[in-house]
Amino acid sequence: MKIGEAARVSGVSARSLRYYEDEGLIVPGRCGNGFRDYCQSTIDRVLVVRSLLESGLPVRLVREALPHLAEGTDRGTDVVCEEFLHEVRSYRDRLAARIAVLVEQQSALDAYLRKARRTDP
Structure with a gap:
């Protein structure tokens, strides 16, 4: 097609x-x-x-994973898939850390806005 x-x-x-x-x-x-x-x-x-x-996976990880997702399940593929899963977990953990920082920043901004409202005439 x-x-x-x-x-x-x-x-x-x-x-x-x-x-x-x-x-x-x-x-x-x-x-x-x-x-x-x-x-x-x-x-x-x-x-x-x-x-x-x-x-949310980056193109690099998707590109690395695709050949192994299409292969059968032999011992070599299991090892590669485990490495891929490790990278995915690592990516997820880095993402969670970034989210935590953003939540802290959001909380700080919320606190600033609450304080600013109390001081408005």
Whole structure:
């Protein structure tokens, strides 16, 4: 299917599909005229990519994970997947630390605003 239909079927914009391709996340086929040709397996991969990106993972981690998500479950894949899960946990922990800082800043601003309201004429 062409990019417009692939966008409709996957729920991802044509622009996002091009971006995923530019980032090496998907590799659509090409027709004789050079147009992109999306098969069902590429659409399935697009859905996985979108899900991972929407969860907040950076493109770098998604790119690293994709080959292993498509492979079978052999011993080598288990090790790589464990490494990937470690990176995801680490990313989540860094995100939680950033959220904690933002919550502290928000609380400080709320306190400032409460104090400012009390001193308004």
